Amino acid sequence: MTFFADTRFSNRRRALAAEMAGRRIDSMLVTHLTHVRYLSGFSGSNGALVLSKDLSARIATDGRYTTQIAEEVPDIDCLNARNVAVELLKEITGPCRVGFEAAHVTMVQFDALNGACGDDVTLVPVTGLIEEIRLTKDQLELERLTGVAELASTALQQVLDAGELAVGRTERQVAADLEYRMRMLGAERVSFDTIVASGPNSAKPHHGAGDRVIEPGDLVTVDFGAHDRGFNSDCTRTYIMGHTTEFTEEIYSLVHRAQAAGVEAATPGTPLREVDAACRDIIAEAGYGEYFVHSTGHGIGLDVHEPPMASATGSGELREGMTLTIEPGVYIPGRGGVRIEDTLIITAGAPKVITRLPKDLRVI
Structure with a gap:
């Protein structure tokens, strides 16, 4: 070795x-x-x-x-x-x-x-x-990235299975449980400050995790990553607490469709602007374009955010062996927001999704 x-x-x-x-x-x-x-x-x-x-x-x-x-x-x-x-x-x-x-x-x-x-x-x-x-990862890098993504995904699944994401708990408590589980599974540290953004806080893309108590009907966005042996993971899921509303179902379905389109577009030779457009056009056509306020994705490896960058002004195209996140979001101030994010490895065919957590709408 x-x-x-x-x-x-x-x-x-x-x-x-x-x-x-x-x-x-x-x-x-x-x-x-x-x-x-x-x-x-x-x-x-x-x-x-x-x-x-x-x-x-x-x-x-x-x-x-x-x-x-x-x-x-x-x-x-x-x-x-x-x-x-x-x-x-x-x-x-x-x-x-x-x-x-x-x-x-x-x-x-x-x-x-x-x-x-x-x-x-x-x-x-x-x-x-x-x-x-x-930009292009070697086989060992890809194996390390896959492993740390699986570690982090397992940690969030454990949080869900244990009922630690629940009405009545604070954002900070949920974040602490998730970070503890990542550590116990072998992470050296977190890749970045864990985001648990509930209710109106979910409309803030980089809210963090505060003392707000999670309430019925809230959208809760969890953006998290683990760091192990130099490599990072990055994944986001959004959940609905207790019950849905017409609003929460609408924007969740919209972001879900946009995210799936971005994953499908992430193939070798595709310009990065087109990957961004695959997500952004769906959201814009639904009338929410002004509420998608960040780029679609970024590379990940030794850094959490590194090239390539999938954005409206991005340059270059995807190549086999690159990594890329696909993370469209819709954020309505005062009401809530949804972001869904996967990390991909670009392969000769369809991309390999290494953040393997369900993305269908889930009411907790």
Whole structure:
């Protein structure tokens, strides 16, 4: 297993080196911790990596992680340093061009990096290079994503089976039960703050979980995710408490149809704008277009939100091996809202849905 993991990381570094060559970059300084982990396997909170065009690499972390980095990154020589990026740059001799992750470096940090370079070392801002490589997941990534999605889905099913989502309980209590169950099933942590949005709060896409007591007739939206071994899950279900109304049945049915259309549209070669339109057009034609206030979906992996992005202004198209959420919603201020979300793996045919929880209207 260690050999397989090492090969996987070195293959990613090889892909990055090939992209560097096209931009005339001699070495690449990687400081974004997600990318350090993607390219090396190191999961500590302080680290940086330099990759040269000849595929040689050097990683740095401080003494807190001496044992951890030896276990996680046995194939790259490690520099023990606190100010990891600066110390790695001090080792580079020119003349050469060194790329840095411009989207993840502040001006203060850039000044420090520039000051560490010799006169014949030029820092070159780079954006989107590693993100493009990350777009298509390898088999192990897909297995990890499937596993953590199943873990989270099992946790919500346990909450439902135990009657922990119920009238008379607070949003915060339900969220705590769900997070506890994800932890007990093996999650390292939650992927993001759990949303349990009831009644009028369900009209707020990112409400959170407060002290409101769930009441009969409420729509309750549960948006949750688990994090395990670097990977994240993301799923949303909406339930109706006690009894339905004409309003709750109407918007639930509408979002359900839109979400199914988005899943069906998510095939290789489909422009991301068309995936968004597959959901958005159904909602707009029903007269609720102004109440669908966010994009249709996003990729998921080491980050909860990462490319590709399915939105009205999105660019590019889907490819096999990508991930994508499909999560249309309708939110009526003061009344309530519905969101239904699945995470998909894009395959050669129909997408694989890895958040396997029922989506038919459920009254609890």
